[in-house]
Amino acid sequence: MRNILDLSSSEIEEYLREIGEPKFRKSQIWNWLYVRGVFDFHKMSNLPKGFRFRLSEDFKIELPKVSAVKTAQDGTIKLGLSLQDKNIIETVLIPERTHYTQCLSSQVGCALGCTFCSTGQMGFIRNLTQGEILGQILVARAFLKEIKAKLKIRNLVFMGMGEPLLNWDNVKNSLYILRDKQGFDFSYRHTTISTVGIPRPLKEFAKEDLGSIAVSLHAPNQSLREQIMPRAAKIMELDELIELLKSIPLRNRQRITIEYILIGGVNDSLEHARELNKILSHIKCKINLIRFNPGPDIGYAPPEEEKVIAFEDYLRSKGQIVTLRKSKGQDISAACGQLRAEVSNYETKF
Numbered sequence: 220m221r222n223i224l225d226l227s228s229s230e231i232e233e234y235l236r237e238i239g240e241p242k243f244r245k246s247q248i249w250n251w252l253y254v255r256g257v258f259d260f261h262k263m264s265n266l267p268k269g270f271r272f273r274l275s276e277d278f279k280i281e282l283p284k285v286s287a288v289k290t291a292q293d294g295t296i297k298l299g300l301s302l303q304d305k306n307i308i309e310t311v312l313i314p315e316r317t318h319y320t321q322c323l324s325s326q327v328g329c330a331l332g333c334t335f336c337s338t339g340q341m342g343f344i345r346n347l348t349q350g351e352i353l354g355q356i357l358v359a360r361a362f363l364k365e366i367k368a369k370l371k372i373r374n375l376v377f378m379g380m381g382e383p384l385l386n387w388d389n390v391k392n393s394l395y396i397l398r399d400k401q402g403f404d405f406s407y408r409h410t411t412i413s414t415v416g417i418p419r420p421l422k423e424f425a426k427e428d429l430g431s432i433a434v435s436l437h438a439p440n441q442s443l444r445e446q447i448m449p450r451a452a453k454i455m456e457l458d459e460l461i462e463l464l465k466s467i468p469l470r471n472r473q474r475i476t477i478e479y480i481l482i483g484g485v486n487d488s489l490e491h492a493r494e495l496n497k498i499l500s501h502i503k504c505k506i507n508l509i510r511f512n513p514g515p516d517i518g519y520a521p522p523e524e525e526k527v528i529a530f531e532d533y534l535r536s537k538g539q540i541v542t543l544r545k546s547k548g549q550d551i552s553a554a555c556g557q558l559r560a561e562v563s564n565y566e567t568k569f
Contacts, residue, residue, distance in 0.1 A: 220277070220278060220279045221277075221278055221279070222278070222279055222280065222281040222348070222350040223248075223252070223274070223278040223279070223280055223350075224252070224280065224281065224282075224349065224350030224353050224354060224357075225348050225349050225350040226278075227349075227392050227395065227396075228245065228395065228396070228399065231245045231248065231249075232245055234277075238273065240270060244266070244270070245401070246401045247263070247265060247266060248263070248266075248274075249396075249399075249401045249402050250401070251263045252280070252357075253353075253357070253396065253402045253403050254403075256357060256360055256361055256364075258280040258282065258357075259280070260272075260274040260275040260278075260280070261275065281303060281350060281354075282354045282357060282358055283300035283301060283302055283308070283351060283354045283355065283358055284300065284301045284358075285298055285299070285300060285301075285358060285362060286299045286300065286301040286307065287299035288362075293314070294314040295311060295312065295313050295314065296311070296312040296362075297309055297310075297311050297312075298310050298311075298312070298358070298359065298362065300354075300355065300358060302327075302347075302351060306327045306344060306345070307327075308324045308327055308347070308351075308355075308379070308380055309324060309379060309380060310322060310323055310324055310355045310358075310359060310379055311379065312359055312363070312372070314370060315370075315373075315374075317370070317373075318370050318371060318372065318373035318374065319363070319368075319370050319371065319372045319373065319374075320372075320373070320374035320375070320376060321355070321356060321359055321372050321374070321375050321376070322376050322378050322379045323352060323355050323356070323375060323376065323377050323378075323379050324347065324352075324355065324379035324380035324381055325346070325347055325352060325377055325379070325380070325381040325382070325383040325386045325389075325390050326343065326344075326345070326346050326347060326380055326381025326382065326383075326385070326386055327343075327344035327345050327346075327347065327380065327381070328341035328342050328343045328344040328345075328380065328381065329341065329342075329343060329380060329381050329382055330342070330343035330382065330385060330450070331382055331385075331415060331448070331450045331451050332449065332450055333415075333435075333437075333447065333448045333450075333451065334446075334447050334448070334449075334517075334519075335437075335447060335480060335482055335511060335517060335519050336514075336517075337514035337517065338380045338381070340514075340516065340517070341380075346381075346385075346386040346389060347381070347386060347389060348389055349389045349392045349393045349396075352389060352390065352393040353393050353396060353397075353403075356372065356375070356397075356403065359372060360372060373409055374409045374410075374411075375397065375405055375409065375410045375411070376410075376411045376412075376413065376433070377390065377411065377412045377413055378411075378413040378433070382414060382415060382417070383412050383413070383414060384412070384414045384417035384420040384421060384424070385417060387417070387419075387420035387423070387424075390412070391420075391423070391424070391427075391429070394410065394429040394430060395429070397410060398410070398429060398430075407428060407429065407430050407431065408431065410429070410430035410431065411430055411431040411432070411433050411476070412424060412429075412430055412431075412432060412433065413433040413434075413435055413478065414432070414433070414434060414435065415434070415435045415448065415451035415454070415455075416434060416435075416451065416454065416455045416460040416463070417454060417455070418454075418455055418459075418463065421463065421467075422463070422467075425467040425468065426468075428470075431473065431475075431476065432467065432475050432476065433475075433476035433477075433478055433507070434460070434464065434475060434476070434477055434478065435448075435451075435478045436477050436478060436479055436495075437478070437479055437480050437482075437486065438457070438486055438491075439486070439491050439492075439494035439495040439497075439498060440457065440494055441456055441457040441458070443485075443486060443491075444457055447482070447485065447486070457498070461498050461499075461502070464502050464504070465501055465502055469503055473503075474503050474504050474505045474540070475502060475503065475504045475505075476504065476505055476506075476507050477499060477502075477504050477505070477506045477507065478507050478509065479495065479506060479507065479508055479509065480509045480510075480511050481508055481509065481510055481511060481521075481522040481526070481527055481530060482511045482519045482520075482521075482522065483511065483519065483520035483521050483522040483523060483526075484520065484522075485519065487522040487523075487526045487527070487530055488526070488530075489529055489530070489533055491530070492529075492530045492533040492534055493533070495534070496533070496534055496537045496539060499539065500537075504539075504540075505539075505540040505541070505542065506534060506539055506540065506541045506542070507542050507544055508527070508530065508531055508541060508542065508543045508544065509544045510522060510527060510543075510544075527543065531543055
């Protein structure tokens with residue numbers, strides 16, 4: 220029996236045609252699932268009783284289960300989610316002044332093996348389905364409602380476990396539902412995909428205008444990128460990636476986010492800052508600097524604070540738009556590059 224959360228808009232419409240139900244039933248079903256958060260067909264009260272029974276015979280509503288919760292001192296919440304095959308993924312809720320930003324996973328583990336990333340040390344297990352991607356949001360919403368949280372989820376970032384563009388079909392299908400006004404109705408400005416740069420899906424994502432782009436660069440030259448991001452550097456050489464970013468069509472106020480993790484003694488010198496400014500000089504971008512967050516068994520150190528300031532000041536002096544991201548959730552290993560999804564690491568279990 221198929222999980223209805225795995226169905227696209229066209230698949231639901233085709234199903235309705237086959238059983239002789241009107242097309243508007245799709246918007247009713249989506250409203251119950253994605254707006255009201257009701258996960259029992261029999262409780263969808265504006266649907267005919269016979270149709271509700273037919274849905275329950277033909278489909279299931281399958282969500283990840285919250286297996287563990289960690290809450291940081293700054294209010295960041297990390298949820299360990301158990302999937303039907305007992306694999307564990309992590310999603311993170313980051314509190315802002317008026318809302319939460321949810322960090323979504325797209326894979327169990329990651330195939331890229333970036334040397335500074337805890338998820339990369341897990342290796343790749345499998346892709347998440349469309350329903351498992353959407354289910355992270357539905358479960359997080361239900362969790363926040365249960366704890367009577369004052370803030371709601373407004374921003375979504377595909378920056379959790381996995382490389383989203385290596386699971387492009389499922390990520391793309393989930394994005395259509397996230398953007399659909401009858402679905403989640405998230406704005407493109409509030410939906411961001413973070414990628415190391417996978418050529419074909421990156422071009423398609425930009426062309427479809429499904430959200431904002433964040434590129435995990437982390438090195439200003441090819442040789443250093445090969446050292447710290449060996450598989451990503453082989454997929455697309457840095458020069459090729461930069462040329463692709465130059466060609467991406469952007470809206471008037473839209474910019475590409477360049478993510479750059481500062482690793483102590485590796486990529487944090489003024490010379491690295493000069494190289495970075497040079498390769499980005501013709502790209503409409505903003506640079507998001509991130510202090511390296513040490514994870515278990517990762518042999519790197521955080522940067523010295525004076526180097527961080529010097530790096531940031533140099534880029535600003537050259538007219539770059541620079542943000543130094545405040546790492547939230549470090550005390551619960553929920554910061555950038557720390558997601559690993561080992562249930563034994565959790566203190567609170569349900």
